[in-house]
Amino acid sequence: MKKFTLAATAAITLLGLGLTGCSSASEDTASAESVTCPGGQIRFGVLPYEDPEALEPAYRLLADALSEKLDCPVEVQITEDYAAEVLAMENDQLEIAQFGPLGFVFANERAGATALASFGDAEGQPTTYTGGIWVPKDSPVKTIEDLKGKTLALGSPGSTSGDALPMSALVDAGIDADVQWDYAGGHPEALLALVNGTVDAAQINSQTLATATEAGTFDPAGYRQVWESEEIPNDPVTVRSNLPQEFQDAVKDALLGLDSADVAKVSKFLGVDPAGPMIEVTNDTYKPLFDLAETMNLTEKDV
Template sequence: MNRPAVLLLTTALALSLSGCAGASESAPESATCPGGKIRMGILPYEDPDKLEPAYQHLAQALSAQLDCPVEVNITEDYAAEVLAMESDKLEIAQFGSLGFVFANQRAGAIPLVSFGDAEGNPTTYTGGIWVPNDSPIRTLEDLAGHTLALGSPGSTSGDALPMSALTEAGIADKVTADYAGGHPEAMLALINGSVDAAQINSQTLETATAAGTFDRSKFRQVWTSKDIPNDPITVRENLPAEFREAVREALLNLAPEDVKRVSAFLDIHPPGPLIPVSVDTYQPMFDLARIMGLTEKDL
């Protein structure tokens, strides 16, 4: 399986941001508004055309809290988001759980908050592998000799965890696993019958089921991961401590109404407030990267 190295992207930094939306005007520079605006990176875990309005809503609420325009940047891929923060192109960013490991190690990303439930408790999701109902594949081991659609390189549920499961089962080299380009694309490959199996995490499953694009009665799940902590929103380490703390407080002060459209993509119903997290919250992902020998090149 080809895993494009993040270092190859350094000559194409201009391509690291696939979309820029939000406030284009700048405010006077201040402690809470360095450079006159805040650039917020979002990983492309869903169709960007669907993500953009949801994050615009969150960004507008955050902008009001900080009295500073917040610009939403949906990055090209997971590696591009890490590179953009490392290159000081983003002040804050939401990373996937595993992507955060490399963002922390490479770009100094500091986790501030994640998405809570209605009671303010931490939320999680799961990775999964699905097959058609009439498939002879009944267990993970049965995937040997078959094709599997993954999401994107560096994805927690769409790459690292299913590949870790295949490795533990001793069949990683017996499965033809290819990246489809994202979670929705992997699911579509299964629906269209172009692969024997596909990774579909619980978030994508919920969104697609609600939209009527995935009929669960025609498919079944043959593998489920352990719970994965939901994505952290992070801030760049080399920014002033006063700014980092202001962003943390602003995010924690957002109402559930401000984040509910994003929470819907993360399978959180009903939505709750953003809650504080730390590096320790994501220690299982650091452990996974170590055990699997993963580095930023695997993005």
């Protein structure tokens, strides 16, 4: 498979060793260590699937509500990338974390992440999203097979819809050795590469499509989708399995008890609008992603 160098179209600087944090409002009156507050705080990891500056207030709202239910300060830590989030949980630097579906596979295997809850719709039903490959409307590319010899912007290594699924589609189409691809650095950056005309095609998942369309940074009328993945279960919020079971149960109950308004801003980033409450998921919910990783021989090194 050919890889070309895609110049960065945007830069994000994160503070610290791959993490940047924002604490919940309850930190001003930090709780003492308790069953629901191990170590006196809960660190909540979030992968940077959108601009961290946009994600931060949405997750702070969720964290504040969670903090109130658990009587414990909740600090949101937006990690530098997918690998940093897995590593942080593996090193006991995160108590809970939201992973992408494929990232969860590696987090489960390496860090013992256990799926607790995901983002439901207004009817309280599970939600999904899809991966896609888009080209300009006037492009000669009509099908995924036509990408042979073309340039393609992917998202980030280890991304479900921004890496593994489009790469799997190229393999299935028999053109994986003939497409020139590179990682743009994330979903928004891949979309921007297409808009700026620096690539022939780009992966754009349904979540980023909705966000960018509403923000006015992408007009779907000027582009065409030439490939779409099967539906993917939305991101799980997980807990580290080496923590006391009583704490794990308390976090699960707290997540499932959050009001829709507490999670609405995060849900919107995930393509869920109008939002509903969080719903229970288990590791088995993500079995298709475990199967995908096995089929493609993916390991945490691919992140």
